[in-house]
Amino acid sequence: MDDFIETFKQANLKSINVSLDTLKKNKFNDITKRNSFEKVISNIDLLLKNNFHVKINSVLVRDVNDSEIIDFIEYTRNRNIHYRFIEFMPFGGNKWDWSKGYSHAEILSKIENIYGNKVLKLKDKKNDTSKNYKIEGFEGTFAIISSITNPFCDTCNRIRLTADGKIKNCLFSNNETDILSTYRMGEDITPLILNAIQNKKQKRGGMETFEDISNPDFNSKNRSMISIGG
Numbered sequence: 001m002d003d004f005i006e007t008f009k010q011a012n013l014k015s016i017n018v019s020l021d022t023l024k025k026n027k028f029n030d031i032t033k034r035n036s037f038e039k040v041i042s043n044i045d046l047l048l049k050n051n052f053h054v055k056i057n058s059v060l061v062r063d064v065n066d067s068e069i070i071d072f073i074e075y076t077r078n079r080n081i082h083y084r085f086i087e088f089m090p091f092g093g094n095k096w097d098w099s100k101g102y103s104h105a106e107i108l109s110k111i112e113n114i115y116g117n118k119v120l121k122l123k124d125k126k127n128d129t130s131k132n133y134k135i136e137g138f139e140g141t142f143a144i145i146s147s148i149t150n151p152f153c154d155t156c157n158r159i160r161l162t163a164d165g166k167i168k169n170c171l172f173s174n175n176e177t178d179i180l181s182t183y184r185m186g187e188d189i190t191p192l193i194l195n196a197i198q199n200k201k202q203k204r205g206g207m208e209t210f211e212d213i214s215n216p217d218f219n220s221k222n223r224s225m226i227s228i229g230g
């Protein structure tokens with residue numbers, strides 16, 4: 001990322017998401033299969049120094065990184081970052097099982113046990129996908145994305161374009177709309193985009209209930225998160 005700071009500025013980028021599931025180097029190497037912990041941390045500081053809005057995404061998995069919740073919060077004490085705790089969601093190949101998940105209520109309770117009434121609820125914007133908070137006196141803020149226990153699909157205005165040119169009208173949608181092929185043929189892609197948006201399901205790509213989302217027939221057909229693009 002350090003190689004591209006000037007390019008980001010020229011492109012007028014304002015906000016950058018960074019995935020960081022742990023603040024411990026050895027665990028980072030185990031999770032990512034990469035030896036880049038120092039580089040990620042120094043790039044976060046570089047982004048802050050260059051006045052980018054930095055959001056850090058951490059998927060919480062029980063017995064993997066839930067013991068670091070307070071470390072993540074402390075990371076916002078002197079850094080103007082927005083830390084987002086994400087409930088563990090089912091995607092292709094991630095062996096999802098909610099017993100490994102950590103819920104919004106559990107995350108908040110762990111934080112409130114330490115910081116008590118210094119935990120301040122921030123006002124969420126109309127189409128926010130997260131519930132936003134901060135600790136009084138800390139520079140940064142934090143949020144919880146509760147797609148499993150408290151989904152926010154009723155206000156969702158998101159669609160995604162994958163790197164291989166497919167529209168996903170929901171993170172959980174098993175159906176994708178190929179717009180790249182049509183675009184390459186020089187044809188109008190507007191009807192495809194409109195159709196994809198109109199077919200967005202009411203909730204979690206059609207997985208309405210907790211039973212639906214726990215059912216491998218529904219939840220195992222999606223791409224892996226890394227190939228969706230986070």
Ligand code: SF4
Nearest residue numbers: 152153156170171204
């Ligand atoms: S509709 Fe899909 S993408 Fe939007 S919040 Fe719900 S699960 Fe996420």
